[in-house]
Amino acid sequence: xxxxxxxxxxxxxxxxxxxxxxxxxxxxxxxxxxxxxxxxxxxxxxxxxxxxxxxxxxxxxxxxxxxxxxxxxxxxxxxxxxxxxxxxxxxxxxxxxxxxxxxxxxxxxxxxx
Amino acid sequence: xxxxxxxxxxxxxxxxxxxxxxxxxxxxxxxxxxxxxxxxxxxxxxxxxxxxxxxxxxxxxxxxxxxxxxxxxxxxxxxxxxxxxxxxxxxxxxxxxxxxxxxxxxxxxxxx
Numbered sequence: 144x145x146x147x148x149x150x151x152x153x154x155x156x157x158x159x160x161x162x163x164x165x166x167x168x169x170x171x172x173x174x175x176x177x178x179x180x181x182x183x184x185x186x187x188x189x190x191x192x193x194x195x196x197x198x199x200x201x202x203x204x205x206x207x208x209x210x211x212x213x214x215x216x217x218x219x220x221x222x223x224x225x226x227x228x229x230x231x232x233x234x235x236x237x238x239x240x241x242x243x244x245x246x247x248x249x250x251x252x253x254x255x256x
Numbered sequence: 257x258x259x260x261x262x263x264x265x266x267x268x269x270x271x272x273x274x275x276x277x278x279x280x281x282x283x284x285x286x287x288x289x290x291x292x293x294x295x296x297x298x299x300x301x302x303x304x305x306x307x308x309x310x311x312x313x314x315x316x317x318x319x320x321x322x323x324x325x326x327x328x329x330x331x332x333x334x335x336x337x338x339x340x341x342x343x344x345x346x347x348x349x350x351x352x353x354x355x356x357x358x359x360x361x362x363x364x365x366x367x368x
Contacts, residue, residue, distance in 0.1 A: 147299075174354055185345055185358035186300065199354055233299050242288040242307065242350040247299030 149234050149248035157256055158224060164251045166217040166234030172246070173239030174198075175217040177209060180231040180250070192217060193239065224255045258283045262346045262359030269336055269366050277331040277362045279320075279346035289313075289322055289329040290347040290356075300345060303331075336366045 147168045156162050166175065174193050178186035191199035192211040200209075206228075208220040217234055231250045237243040263278040281289065288307045292300040304313030309324035318333045329346060346359040 149299075176354070183361070183363075185361050188355060191354045193354065235299075237354075241352055241354065244290065244302045244305055245292075245300070245356065247292075247301065249297075249299045 147234055147236055147246050147248035149232075149251055151251060152249065153252045153254075155254045155256060156221065156224065158226075160224075161220070161222045163221065164219040164232055164234075164253075166219075166248055167215055168236045168246070169215055170236065170246065171214075171238075172236035173214060174237045174243075175211060176235040176237075176245065177217070177219050178233040178235060180233055182231075186233055190219075221253075224253075226255050229253055229255045258287065258348055258357050260346050260348050260357050260359040263362055265343075265361070266363040266365055269364070271338055271366055271368055272335045273366075275331070275333040275336045275340075275364070277344055277346075277364070279329045279331065279359060281327050281329065281346075281348050281357075283327075283348055285351045287351060288349045289320070290349060291318070291320055291329070291331050292345045292347060292358075294343045294345065294361075296342075303344070336364070338366045338368050340364060341366045 150165045177189040180186045189203045190209040195211045210218040233250045234248045235245040259282045261280045290305045291303040293303045294300045304315045306313040306322035312321045320331045343361045345361045348357045
């Protein structure tokens with residue numbers, strides 16, 4: 144299994160809603176990432192978990208809250224988002240050492256109304 | 257700091273044409289270099305990578321050579337197909353960090 148699975152594929156939410164994005168991998172990878180991608184732009188790093196500990200937070204607003212319950216799962220909890228947060232949210236994983244290739248999921252297309 | 261500069265797109269080619277997408281980088285130390293491809297509605301997929309100077313990465317007819325003297329990692333393919341139409345991202349990784357620096361992406365459109 145060389146897949147990173149993200150759910151849901153599409154999400155529409157209001158600015159007062161609370162929702163969660165989920166990401167799962169069964170490749171034994173120990174680093175997991177959240178990226179945000181706007182249309183026609185490169186992915187922007189949001190968070191990195193390394194061995195289930197938060198390793199990087201790229202000064203992301205607190206309305207985004209990551210969680211890594213175990214080595215296979217990564218969640219992104221969303222609360223009180225703004226319309227400008229509408230984007231494709233990509234999860235990725237890598238073996239756990241630096242400079243290794245990233246395996247990306249297909250993403251969650253999020254629309255905030 | 258580290259950075260990646262990638263040629264602007266879109267690039268439009270006829271089928272079987274030769275492809276070059278330029279990528280140059282600035283980095284301290286010895287980074288790894290990657291090319292990722294993104295098809296519409298999907299996440300990024302690794303196309304090829306190189307970890308040290310003079311390494312050549314190759315996959316599916318695509319090639320790129322890690323040139324330290326010119327700080328470049330240009331993507332080439334001898335004969336493109338319609339199915340190669342996608343967005344291509346050059347990326348730099350490390351050393352000593354989980355932060356990958358992505359170029360701005362180059363959209364390729366191949367016409368039959």
